[in-house]
Amino acid sequence: MKGLALALVAGMAGPPAAEAGTVVPVRPIRGQTVLSAADLALEPAETPGAVASIEEAIGKEAKVTLYTGRPILASQLGAPALVERNQLVRMTYAEGPLSITTEGRALDRAGVGEEVRVMNLTSRQVVTGRVTASGGVVVAR
Missing domain, CATH: 2.30.30.760 (SH3 type barrels.)
Known part of the structure; x- marks a missing residue:
């Protein structure tokens, strides 16, 4: 009975969650520059308000200068x-x-x-x- 309960609890946990992270620039990016995949990397730490996936940032324009290694906030990006x-x-x-x-x-x-x-x-x-x-x-x- 105990084994059945453990199996049920383990099954309810579902598949492992996708890795969460924060998008950061790999080099300084000037404002008014459209971002590409080559400009970005994913850091393992989560930052509130930051862009969580590289795909979300590609094609957007930097509103301000983005510095290497600093999290990119959603408010710092906009439509080109x-x-x-x-x-x-x-x-x-x-x-x-x-x-x-x-x-x-x-x-x-x-x-x-x-x-x-x-x-x-x-x-x-x-x-x-x-x-x-x-x-x-x-x-x-």
Whole structure:
């Protein structure tokens, strides 16, 4: 009976958990650099808030300088910038059947889905919108 109970407990434990770790850079990485597998290594220690898998970091852009051996925090990475500062972008505002499109100048860098400030070239008014996959900016109220 005792052996059966031990076997059941051992079976409930399930397969061994995958190794947890923290992603660290293997060399200093400047901000605005897109990360590749060659830039990263997995350290065995877990760090709260840090990126846990190399696959999660590949293709992301460093928002700040990343130093060798220091854990990469999720907040230090973002989508690669699609809109650069001072780039001319197409701004679109749509509400129901009304759609207004004009050109603007990006005042910040931003990736897909991120907010960016844009200056309307005609009125010089600054508005905020979200970057689309095509590189345009959708402005909301």
